[in-house]
Amino acid sequence: MNIGQITRRDNGQNGGVLIGRIDTLAISMTIGLRLLNNPKPTAPKYEIMAKTRANSWVRVGALFQQDARSTGETFYQGQIEDPSMDRPLSIALFRVNMDDGSEVYNIAWTRRRPRQNLSENPQQSGDLGESTAGQDEGREGGNSGGGFPWDNLGGEGGNPSEGTKSAGRGRRKASEPANNFDPEF
Secondary structure, rough: OEEEEEEEEEEOOOEEEEEEEEEEEOOOEEEEEEEEEOOOOOOOEEEEEEEEOOOOOEEEEEEEEEOOOOOOOOOEEEEEOOOOOOEEEEEEEEEEOOOOOOEEEEEOOOOOOOOOOOOOOOOOOOOOOOOOOOOOOOOOOOOOOOHHHHHOOOOOOOOOOOOOOOOOOOOOOOEEEEEOOOOOO
């Protein structure tokens, strides 16, 4: 479902800026994209900036460049995240072929669906199969305890938060923007 559109607007600097809107029943925001210069192929291509009620710009997400497997078409995928939202808004930007050659992207949203467990031998309805709790075929002696993955983390009582330290995910330093994001266009 398309929830917005973004267009390159000429501001006389750095080839212009990408500005647009996202509108749903619950969200209405002006967004802009700031190009990031990072040579790593897994780094984000754009920062997503949103205009606040006070007319300032804040970073609310990032877009990563992707290629469609079937067509090879390039598109951008990412999330908009803000404390005012219950959960991140996953979006994708697809280029629209305009007759005048202008750079226009449709902003698409789709509801994420839970993964389905598709096995080769589906169980009969009502038959849950055998329990594998407590079994660990790759190690001698199996799990020590009730068969939960966190039983062997070194904590007392099998609770992952007891006696263990969470390594967590490190934060990477954000790339420097390729140009100054000038909202004046």
